[in-house]
Amino acid sequence: MSLSDLDEPVARANERALDLLFTSDPVLIDVRPAVAVLPGMTRDTVLTSGPPLPWPEYTGGQREGIIGGVLYEGLASSREEAVRLLDRGEVRVGGCHDFGCVGSLAGITTASMPVLVVEDSASGGRGFCTLFEGAAPDRLNYGVYNAGVQRNLEFLAEVVGPLLSRVVRSAGSGIRLRPIMERALRQGDELHSRNAAASGLFLRAVLPALLDLDAAQARVLISYLGADDYFFLRPAMAASKVMADRMYGAEGSTIVTAMAFSCREFGIRVAGLGPRWFRGPLPEIETARLLPGRTRDDIEPMGGESLITEVCGLGAFAQAAAFPLESYQGGPDAMVRRNLEMYEITAGEHPAFKIPFLGYRGTPAGIDVARVAATGITPALDVGIAGRGGGQIGAGSFRAPLRPFTDAWAAFRSQAATPTPTS
Amino acid sequence: MSLSDLDEPVARANERALDLLFTSDPVLIDVRPAVAVLPGMTRDTVLTSGPPLPWPEYTGGQREGIIGGVLYEGLASSREEAVRLLDRGEVRVGGCHDFGCVGSLAGITTASMPVLVVEDSASGGRGFCTLFEGAAPDRLNYGVYNAGVQRNLEFLAEVVGPLLSRVVRSAGSGIRLRPIMERALRQGDELHSRNAAASGLFLRAVLPALLDLDAAQARVLISYLGADDYFFLRPAMAASKVMADRMYGAEGSTIVTAMAFSCREFGIRVAGLGPRWFRGPLPEIETARLLPGRTRDDIEPMGGESLITEVCGLGAFAQAAAFPLESYQGGPDAMVRRNLEMYEITAGEHPAFKIPFLGYRGTPAGIDVARVAATGITPALDVGIAGRGGGQIGAGSFRAPLRPFTDAWAAFRSQAATPTPTS
Numbered sequence: 001m002s003l004s005d006l007d008e009p010v011a012r013a014n015e016r017a018l019d020l021l022f023t024s025d026p027v028l029i030d031v032r033p034a035v036a037v038l039p040g041m042t043r044d045t046v047l048t049s050g051p052p053l054p055w056p057e058y059t060g061g062q063r064e065g066i067i068g069g070v071l072y073e074g075l076a077s078s079r080e081e082a083v084r085l086l087d088r089g090e091v092r093v094g095g096c097h098d099f100g101c102v103g104s105l106a107g108i109t110t111a112s113m114p115v116l117v118v119e120d121s122a123s124g125g126r127g128f129c130t131l132f133e134g135a136a137p138d139r140l141n142y143g144v145y146n147a148g149v150q151r152n153l154e155f156l157a158e159v160v161g162p163l164l165s166r167v168v169r170s171a172g173s174g175i176r177l178r179p180i181m182e183r184a185l186r187q188g189d190e191l192h193s194r195n196a197a198a199s200g201l202f203l204r205a206v207l208p209a210l211l212d213l214d215a216a217q218a219r220v221l222i223s224y225l226g227a228d229d230y231f232f233l234r235p236a237m238a239a240s241k242v243m244a245d246r247m248y249g250a251e252g253s254t255i256v257t258a259m260a261f262s263c264r265e266f267g268i269r270v271a272g273l274g275p276r277w278f279r280g281p282l283p284e285i286e287t288a289r290l291l292p293g294r295t296r297d298d299i300e301p302m303g304g305e306s307l308i309t310e311v312c313g314l315g316a317f318a319q320a321a322a323f324p325l326e327s328y329q330g331g332p333d334a335m336v337r338r339n340l341e342m343y344e345i346t347a348g349e350h351p352a353f354k355i356p357f358l359g360y361r362g363t364p365a366g367i368d369v370a371r372v373a374a375t376g377i378t379p380a381l382d383v384g385i386a387g388r389g390g391g392q393i394g395a396g397s398f399r400a401p402l403r404p405f406t407d408a409w410a411a412f413r414s415q416a417a418t419p420t421p422t423s
Numbered sequence: 424m425s426l427s428d429l430d431e432p433v434a435r436a437n438e439r440a441l442d443l444l445f446t447s448d449p450v451l452i453d454v455r456p457a458v459a460v461l462p463g464m465t466r467d468t469v470l471t472s473g474p475p476l477p478w479p480e481y482t483g484g485q486r487e488g489i490i491g492g493v494l495y496e497g498l499a500s501s502r503e504e505a506v507r508l509l510d511r512g513e514v515r516v517g518g519c520h521d522f523g524c525v526g527s528l529a530g531i532t533t534a535s536m537p538v539l540v541v542e543d544s545a546s547g548g549r550g551f552c553t554l555f556e557g558a559a560p561d562r563l564n565y566g567v568y569n570a571g572v573q574r575n576l577e578f579l580a581e582v583v584g585p586l587l588s589r590v591v592r593s594a595g596s597g598i599r600l601r602p603i604m605e606r607a608l609r610q611g612d613e614l615h616s617r618n619a620a621a622s623g624l625f626l627r628a629v630l631p632a633l634l635d636l637d638a639a640q641a642r643v644l645i646s647y648l649g650a651d652d653y654f655f656l657r658p659a660m661a662a663s664k665v666m667a668d669r670m671y672g673a674e675g676s677t678i679v680t681a682m683a684f685s686c687r688e689f690g691i692r693v694a695g696l697g698p699r700w701f702r703g704p705l706p707e708i709e710t711a712r713l714l715p716g717r718t719r720d721d722i723e724p725m726g727g728e729s730l731i732t733e734v735c736g737l738g739a740f741a742q743a744a745a746f747p748l749e750s751y752q753g754g755p756d757a758m759v760r761r762n763l764e765m766y767e768i769t770a771g772e773h774p775a776f777k778i779p780f781l782g783y784r785g786t787p788a789g790i791d792v793a794r795v796a797a798t799g800i801t802p803a804l805d806v807g808i809a810g811r812g813g814g815q816i817g818a819g820s821f822r823a824p825l826r827p828f829t830d831a832w833a834a835f836r837s838q839a840a841t842p843t844p845t846s
Contacts (some may be wrong), residue, residue, distance in 0.1 A: 152793040187620050187749040188779070197610050204649060207630075211641055215634045222630055240790050274819070323779035324609045332780050355757050356611070356746035 010254055010370065016364045017250035017271045018348040020409055021312065024246055025121040025240035028335075029174040030313035031131070031165040035158070037258030037361035038099045038128055042111065043267035045092045045099075046070060049107030049260025051277035054096035055086050061143020061302035061390050062263040066093055068145025072153055073110045097258055098275070102241045102305040104233065105141040105386060107133035109383075113348030114161025115152065118177065118238035118248060123194060127242030129235070130166075131156050135228040137391040143302050152249035163221045167209040175205050177239045181314070185230070185363075190322035191236045192306055192315030193382040198232035199225065233306065240308040247271040247366075254412055255347060256367040259307040259379065259400060268404045270369055273411060278286050280403035283381055288396025289328030290385065300388040307381050313350040317342045321355045321363075329382070329397045338380050338397065339364070345371040345379065369412065372405035433677055433793065440673035440694045441771040441789045444735065447669055448544040449662035452597040454554070454588040456580070458534035461522045461551055468515045468522075469493060472530030472726030473685025474700035475518035478509050484566020484725035484813050485686040488514055488529035492566025495576055496533045519525065520681055521698070524551035525664045525728040526807060527656065528564040535577065537584025539660035543669060547568070550664030554579050554587075558651040560814040566725050567813035586644045586729065590632040598628050600662045604737070605775050608786075613745035613790075614659045615729055615738030616752075616818055617803040621655035622648065656729065663731040670694040677835055679771060679790040682730040682802065682823060684725075692825045693792055696834060703826035706804055709761075711819025712751030713808065723811045730804050736773040736788030739803035739820060740765045744778045744786075752805070752820045761803050761820065762787075768794040768802065792835065795828035 017061040037043050037093055058066055064359060067082045067158030070091050076082035085091040097104040103109055108130075115128040133139040133152060140149050168175055180201045203225045210218050225231050244257045253271035267277040282301050290298070309315040319329060320339040326332050334359070342364040343349070349362030367379055378400040387393030450705055458464050471485060481617040490505045493514050499505035508514040524534055527711040531553075538551040547664035555738040556562040556575060561571050591598055603624045610620030626648045633641050648654050667680045683690055690700040705724050715723070732738040742752060749755050759780070765787040766772070772785030790802055801823040810816030 183619075196606075197620060197623075200620075200627055203630075204623055204626065207626075207649075208642065209644055211634075211638045211645075218634055219631065222634075226627060227628075326782060327777055331782060356749055359749060359754060 009252055011250035013250050013272060013349045014132055014255055014366065014368060017247040017253040017255040019242055020246040021366060022351050023122055024243040026118045026127070026177045026242050027121050027174040027272055029119045030117040030119055030168055030170055031114050031161050033111065033161070034109055034113050034115045034128070034130070037115060038101055040099055042089065042092070043073065044075060045094055045111065047099055047101065047107065047109035048102065049096060049103040049105065049305045050260045051267030051279050052098065053262055053264060055093045057264060058093070058176065059263050059401045060300050060388070061386055063107045064143045064390065065108040065140055065302065068140050068149070069108040069110045071145060072140070072150060073112060090396055091270070095261060095273055096305055097141055100126060100241070101371070102237045102308045103130070103141070104126055104237065104306050105301070105304050106143055106302045107383060108140050108232050112157055114157055116238045118235065118242050119174070120242045123246055125242050125245055127238045127240070129238035129241065130232050131160060132228070132231050135230070137394070141390050142386045147417070159220060160224050163213065163217055165322055167206050167213065167221065170209045170212055171206060173204070178352065180205060180232070181236060181239065182354070185257045185321045185353055186323050186356055188322055190315055190318040190382065191311040192233065192323070193384070194322045194325055196229035197230040198236065202235065208394055213302065236314065236417055237306055238382055240312040240314065244308055245312045248274070254368050254370045254409065256311055256369060259304040259311055259381070262303045263303065266404065268408060270408045270412065273408060276409040278404035278411070280401040280407070281315050282398050283398040285292065286380070286397045286399055287328065287330040287334070288385060288394055290394035294387060294393045298387045298393055300386055302386045303388050304383055306383065310379055310381055311367065313346070313353050313363035315382045317346070317365065318353065318355060318363045319380070319382070320357045328395055341377055342380060345347055345377050346387050347371070369405045369408045372402070373409040376402060377407065378402050434677055435677050436673050436675035436695060436833045437678055437770045437789065437791060439714045440676040440678040441668040443672050444666055445774050447666040449541045449550070449600045449665050450544050450597040451539055451600055451658055452542045452590055452693060453540040453591055454537050454584050455471065455540055456584070457524070457532055457536050457551070457553070458532065458537045460538060460540055461524055461675060462520055465515070465665070466496065466723065467498060467507070468517055468534065470517045470519045470522055470524065470530065470532035471685070472519060472526040472528065472703050472728045473683045473747050474520065474688055476685055476687060478516045480687060481516070482686050483723050483810055483811070484511050485529045487568065487813065488531040488563055488725065491563050491572070492533045494568060495563070495573060496535060519728055520683060520692070523664070525660045525731045526553070526564070527660065527729050528727050528807060529566055529725045530728050531563050537580055539658055539661045540667050542597070543665045546669055550661045550668065552657045552661035552664065554583060555640065555651070555657050556655050558653065562815070563584040565809045573606055582643060585786055586636065586640055590629050590636065590644065593632045593635055594629060594758055596691030598625070600658055601775065603628060603655070604659060604662065605777070608741055608744045608776055610622040611745055611747045613738055613741040613748070613805065615732040615749055616807070617658065617745045619652035620654040621659065622652050625655050625658065631799060633652050643742055659737065660729055660731055663737065664733040667731055667734045676761065677793045677832065679792060682726065682734055682804070683728040689824055689827065693835065695833045695840070696831060701831040701834070702825040703829035703830070706821035706823050708821055709803070709820045710753040711808060711817055712750065712755070713817035715815045716811060721810045721816055722808055725809045727806055729806065733802055733804055734790065736769070736776050736786035738805045739834050740769070740779060740788065741776065742788045742803070743780045743803070751818055764800055765803060767798050767802050768795070773823065792831045793826045796823070796832040799825060803823050
């Protein structure tokens with residue numbers, strides 16, 4: 001079967017995928033403990049970022065994060081016991097994507113952690129993501145677990161999660177996220193590395209409901225939502241997860257539905273190829289800014305699934321909406337060039353996510369493995385950078401590896417060449 | 424006396440002017456009725472925009488606005504009586520700038536209207552501006568006075584003003600405006616035609632104090648502050664007024680301290696030339712977007728002093744921070760070109776108002792009449808557009824006329840050539 005034979009049905013399938021992506025309407029409807037809402041989640045499961053690996057293959061900060069998750073859940077009372085339970089498989093390690101959620105950096109998600117519940121009002125599908133841990137350099141998702149991290153996670157679970165749940169539920173039909181995302185792109189955010197405007201817009205959206213709390217509770221929540229400008233990354237991720245997952249409904253499509261990495265591998269999934277991961281080496285740095293005194297040798301990959309935003313035409317695919325990031329994305333000209341390049345590997349332009357600097361052109365959306373394979377251009381990725389020994393040490397613009405895309409395209413063609421039982 | 428003899432002392436004076444501008448720290452400290460705080464204000468004074476004219480010379484919407492102001496204050500019970508009082512001078516018409524305030528569009532400011540009280544913490548100087556009337560096309564400042572306009576002005580005076588005053592005063596030492604302005608420039612505002620981010624940031628800044636109101640009052644104020652994205656223009660104007668006025672302290676400086684226009688004339692003031700207005704024809708449109716069905720023939724100038732933002736390196740001097748305005752400012756490339764051009768006529772770059780797209784370069788600040796005269800480049804101006812018969816019909820980018828700048832420069836040179844009594 002030649003490429004040209006594939007062209008028309010694939011184009012139709014991709015149109016269908018884009019239609020599903022573009023008509024999604026993600027709504028934050030609740031904030032609940034992971035075990036209560038994630039399909040398949042159990043008390044003795046620890047989820048983490050990336051195409052899943054056998055437990056022994058997780059190293060460094062990602063491994064530390066998983067161990068921290070076991071301790072945080074009280075499944076073990078010492079590091080050694082936690083490792084033993086993991087070694088014996090008595091605590092199961094899973095990939096976030098297989099449980100309907102996405103994880104930031106190491107993406108550690110355990111049973112009692114509150115997750116944002118985002119529902120697509122068009123389909124009823126759901127996506128989930130844990131809450132932002134705050135700006136402290138020590139965070140479980142950056143491979144650190146200590147008394148301070150534990151206290152902060154408890155505060156999220158016992159105070160922030162329940163309050164946010166009350167506020168979101170009292171807002172009638174929830175908080176529609178897409179209007180916030182659309183506006184934030186006009187206010188300097190690309191909704192991956194920059195969420196300053198969106199975090200403020202979210203606060204405004206919940207304000208009426210916030211006034212129903214008593215003043216002390218309202219102050220706690222306002223302080224959490226407003227203290228840093230990163231809160232909204234998590235709603236953006238959960239929203240992107242549910243939008244991207246809808247595209248699995250487009251059989252025969254070559255559009256990417258997930259990109260994620262672990263400490264070892266980068267992987268993608270494709271609408272027409274189901275849950276199978278196509279794996280390759282880790283993304284490479286194009287440009288980055290690190291904390292003073294840190295060098296590229298200090299960088300340690302610990303995983304990351306916030307790339308789900310790029311899957312939906314955000315993040316690096318909307319860099320020209322976020323010039324405030326220019327100091328670590330190579331300057332405005334490079335950002336514009338990189339953003340324009342992404343149109344070469346996407347099947348469409350988002351009808352609602354728009355870039356003012358490009359004359360309100362829709363963001364490049366729907367990464368097409370066929371186009372990536374044909375051009376050799378791989379997706380640009382905006383990501384936070386973890387350092388050896390744990391903690392965030394910077395942020396930068398990365399490039400996905402080519403192999404997962406060419407492998408997926410090859411698998412797609414060979415699948416298309418195999419008559420299915422019904423044909 | 425030749426130009427070169429002037430060069431050094433003028434450069435020093437201009438540095439001093441910029442230093443005063445750049446070290447200003449405008450703080451919103453209260454919201455009070457105009458008569459209580461504007462120096463020289465009386466119950467039978469109506470203030471309006473632009474270099475002052477004798478009453479009979481005000482025409483069209485600006486004249487209607489002044490008459491509306493007389494009626495709103497209850498100084499007359501009919502339009503005819505109002506005109507009679509104005510004709511006889513029993514109601515006095517004044518220019519906003521002479522009373523420490525600036526007016527948006529027609530700039531009608533009367534005794535009982537609440538004004539934002541902005542104080543420069545560095546000098547104790549004050550600037551004032553009325554509150555945004557809301558997004559309704561019928562507004563007093565757009566030349567319309569009717570029962571709806573009256574009700575809205577009463578709501579501002581009786582409800583919004585007092586509530587905002589309570590909130591601002593309860594915030595301890597007031598609300599510092601400069602940090603909000605600095606951040607807004609990173610979120611797509613230029614703080615003249617676009618104030619979407621700044622309005623949200625202002626709401627966040629007063630939120631802690633807002634929680635002290637009862638919930639019903641808080642809801643009223645939140646609804647006013649958040650209903651439209653234009654609230655912050657007025658704080659930005661009052662802040663710009665007090666920042667610009669500080670530059671009068673720089674004797675011998677050729678930096679512009681005010682730009683304003685009436686229905687007839689455009690005028691400027693210069694730091695080294697005191698309160699004298701240098702007048703010229705009205706600004707000309709470079710590019711504009713009008714409401715559907717409206718043409719340039721429908722445009723009616725009714726005055727405007729929001730150009731005080733351009734005096735401080737904002738508005739058109741920060742267009743490249745506000746690409747969301749591209750659809751009516753000629754597209755992103757034109758906006759960048761126009762913004763860069765402004766560096767040719769300014770004496771410095773603002774150390775805190777920065778443009779991400781220009782690599783965080785400071786905005787061009789301190790319009791120098793000598794540079795304008797030498798280059799023939801006049802200031803670009805972002806302005807709202809009023810229509811014949813009243814109401815807003817669009818917005819656009821305008822250019823100031825050259826004459827006031829060349830006249831001011833000539834006056835400056837001839838003043839410098841005349842020995843003063845003390846020399």
